[in-house]
Structure formats: structure tokens, C-alpha cells
Amino acid sequence: MVDVLQILTQFASDNGHQLLDRGNGEFVFQFNARLKDGTKRTQIVWIWIIQGRAFGKDCLFFSSRVGTFTPTVDLYSITKDTGKAIYSNLTIVHDTDSDGNPCESLVVQASPILEYLNADELTLILREVGQLADYIEGNYFHKETY
């Protein structure tokens, strides 16, 4: 079984990203990306283990927030764009906004089975979740909040 904390720590250190161990098995990984035009974008991915999620097997859950869902969000275009994903999917989840009010959020998530994961696959999925969430946030919400 891979050592999730060790892999995340190494990956963050090697690539100039940031990792925060929140305790209770929750990790926050912050991507710091520099775009071709010189601007910087960041994207936060939450990571934790969900026991028994896949036919009783533990999954490593990745979740990255894209934006607040409202009926004006273009789900048709976003659904078509999710076809580029390898391991991740987009979904709508119950959430709270920055003021603590209930809302629904659009998130990119992935939840591969932990016992099948190797280090390369873990970092590839982490990068995919962060990049896809940031791409959709930028492309459809025209923001850089998360």
C-alpha cells in the first residue's frame, strides 16, 4: 500500500507546490501553476481516504472545487469537456459558501481504490484533478478563487 503522505510531501517539494496535513487523515494540496503568459494560477485539492467506498475497498478520494452551482451554469458544455478526463469526474455536491450558507458546488473528484495505486498513478490523478478543476473554473466561471 502506498504511503500517501510521503508521496504528496515529495511531489510538493519536487514541484514547488504546497502540502498541508490537516490531521485526521485529511490533506490539502495546493498547486501553483505558472501559465505561458506569465500569470499564476493556484488550485486546491483535498485528499482523504474513504473506507469501503468501492465494493468494500478503501478509496483515496480527491476533490477540487470549481465554483458554486447555479441554474445558469452551462452543464452541457462542461459535460462535454469532462470527456478529456482519465480518472476524474465532475459532480455537484452539497457545500457551504464562504459565509457559511448552504450551497451546491461543482467539484472535480476522483476516488481510485487505494490498494491498487502506485506512486506514479497517485500523482497523475492528483495533477489531473487539480488541472481539470482549474481549467473549468477559468473557462466557465472566469475566476481564480480555488
Next chain:
Amino acid sequence: MLDIRQTMLEYAARSGHKFTDKGNGKYLFDFAFNMKDGKTRYQYVWVWILSGRARGKDCVYFSSRVATFDPTVNLYNLFKDSGRGNYSSVTIVSDTDKEGNPCESIVVHASPIHEYLSEAEFLNVLWEVGENADILEEKYFDGIDKN
């Protein structure tokens, strides 16, 4: 590297599902799901290898058709249900209908990297794609079982 043809052949033989080698590296896996009410529902999953899809690495591509997309489809609900997937997602692709006319289809698909796949993980993804597509077809398209 996992032999996906052999893996599906053996799995079909021991589980009562059907497997067809369609040639040109394309495979068709036909699930027969036994429901709690004693009925059987069927779901096709197409499987093939896509070279270089993930940062140059080959992926095993799984795709299972849910239904034809039209503007009355409730994407909000489909999006929420998409969250059940571990390896799969719901998307809309260009397709052709039975009469050969262009259409758009809602599909469940997955494309894990081939070199990382074990037999157990492969079969898990295959099952998930077929099961999720069939659940969405039944739940949001009036219980039909066409795909």
C-alpha cells in the same frame, strides 16, 4: 502488461456475461445484471486501447451508452449521480443513431492507464462502467433497457 482480451474472455466465461472480439482491437462486453425483482437487465460496454491518451501513456478505454442526448435531458441530476463513479465519468459524445443519422449520446466512460492496471482493477472498472450506465439508463430514461 495486462492481456485485456484474455481477462475479459475468462471473466465472461466464469460470470455468465458475454464477450465478443469485434476485430481491430475492439471488444464488446455484454453484462447481464440480475435484479432484485428477478428480472435481468443488459448493458454493453465497448473496450479498446487508446494509444498515448494520458501524457503519452496508453489507456484502456471503456464506453457504455446511456441514451441519446436531447435538450430535455436533466443534466443536473446526471451530474449529481456522476459522483458515484470511482473511475468513470458521464459525458456527451458525437454518435450516430440506429438509422445512421448523427446524434449526441450520453455515455459513461473510463480510461485508466494500461500499464498500471491489474486484473482486479480492470474488472472493477469494467463492472463500474456497465453498472453506472445501466443505472442511469433505467433511472432517467423511463426504465428502458436498450443499450
